[in-house]
Amino acid sequence: xxxxxxxxxxxxxxxxxxxxxxxxxxxxxxxxxxxxxxxxxxxxxxxxxxxxxxxxxxxxxxxxxxxxxxxxxxxxxxxxxxxxxxxxxxxxxxxxxxxxxxxxxxxxxxxxxxxxxxxxxxxxxxxxxxxxxxxxxxxxxxxxxxxxxxxxxxxxxxxxxxxxxxxxxxxxxxxxxxxxxxxxxxxxxxxxxxxxxxxxxxxxxxxxxxxxxxxxxxxxxxxxxxxxxxxxxxxxxxxxxxxxxxxxxxxxxxxxxxxxxxxxxxxxxxxxxxxxxxxxx
Numbered sequence: 325x326x327x328x329x330x331x332x333x334x335x336x337x338x339x340x341x342x343x344x345x346x347x348x349x350x351x352x353x354x355x356x357x358x359x360x361x362x363x364x365x366x367x368x369x370x371x372x373x374x375x376x377x378x379x380x381x382x383x384x385x386x387x388x389x390x391x392x393x394x395x396x397x398x399x400x401x402x403x404x405x406x407x408x409x410x411x412x413x414x415x416x417x418x419x420x421x422x423x424x425x426x427x428x429x430x431x432x433x434x435x436x437x438x439x440x441x442x443x444x445x446x447x448x449x450x451x452x453x454x455x456x457x458x459x460x461x462x463x464x465x466x467x468x469x470x471x472x473x474x475x476x477x478x479x480x481x482x483x484x485x486x487x488x489x490x491x492x493x494x495x496x497x498x499x500x501x502x503x504x505x506x507x508x509x510x511x512x513x514x515x516x517x518x519x520x521x522x523x524x525x526x527x528x529x530x531x532x533x534x535x536x537x538x539x540x541x542x543x544x545x546x547x548x549x550x551x552x553x554x555x556x557x558x559x560x561x562x563x564x565x566x567x568x569x570x571x572x573x574x575x576x577x578x579x580x581x582x583x584x585x586x587x588x589x590x591x592x593x594x595x596x597x598x599x600x601x602x603x604x605x
Contacts, residue, residue: 335578338363341421341472342577345370345404345461346431348383350538351484351569355428356397358570360387362578364426365395368417371431374401404431405453407460414464423471426577429458430484434503436494436544447502454506455513458483462517466526473525480577481517481528485510485588487596489532498547507532511588518586527585529576534592536564560593 328334342359346352347369356367367387373379380399387397398420402413417424433453435446462481473479487493489507494500510530517528535541535554545551555562568591575581576589590596 334580335574336363340364340425341366342426343368344428344430348378348380352430353383354566354569355573358574360390360393360395362574368398370400370402372403405457410460410464424468425472426480427465428482429461436498436500438497439499450502450506455509469526470524478525478527483510483514483530485530485532487532487534487590487592491596515586522585530588531572532588532590534595558593558595
């Protein structure tokens, strides 16, 4: 018989403190929900806007009404493409918690359009948030993460990337070249952080989702032929569901993921291996 240590807590996050950026809706909100349901003590959600239908306040209210949770959600508005705002976010979080167990860098920007007239501001917007912003999140929160991590239970950085970081998904009139480049950079940033921060008891991994129906993705889904056509083309014959993101996030941040460092986990049903399909625009 194998002697497992505390197997019943293998996929639990009891007592953990997490920050999820870009979490007022979509994949970030799925992750925040999963963390609370898995026992996290405090889940801080952040996005640029506090008020309104897409603001963090409505998400905090919904999270704190989840049945059976023992922890709580806190919302702090911040623009994580702005280094000074990240510094402010660190100070705000320190008013609530002295250390941070989990950092999920989920906030992201995209832009699509034909190649030749691509405005330079669009590339700056994408790279500032998806690359520079993620680097600065990791850099500025590293001291708080280091306080929480141990050799047997490291702190975690999860960078939410995309399968676009390892494929050439969209060119032509609706091309997303710089978005794809930014996500490829996110994958390699994870590997750099894994080696840089691993000795400080902080692991770094990437989650690369495929298509999940959302406000951000629905326009592109329609351009590609609609949800049903994409389902038919996928080896699993469906698109992503909230549970798919919840499962991989809890896995990577729980004791089950203690020894995983510098890896990319794609959550797309295997669609990235169906060569050529997504380039048909």
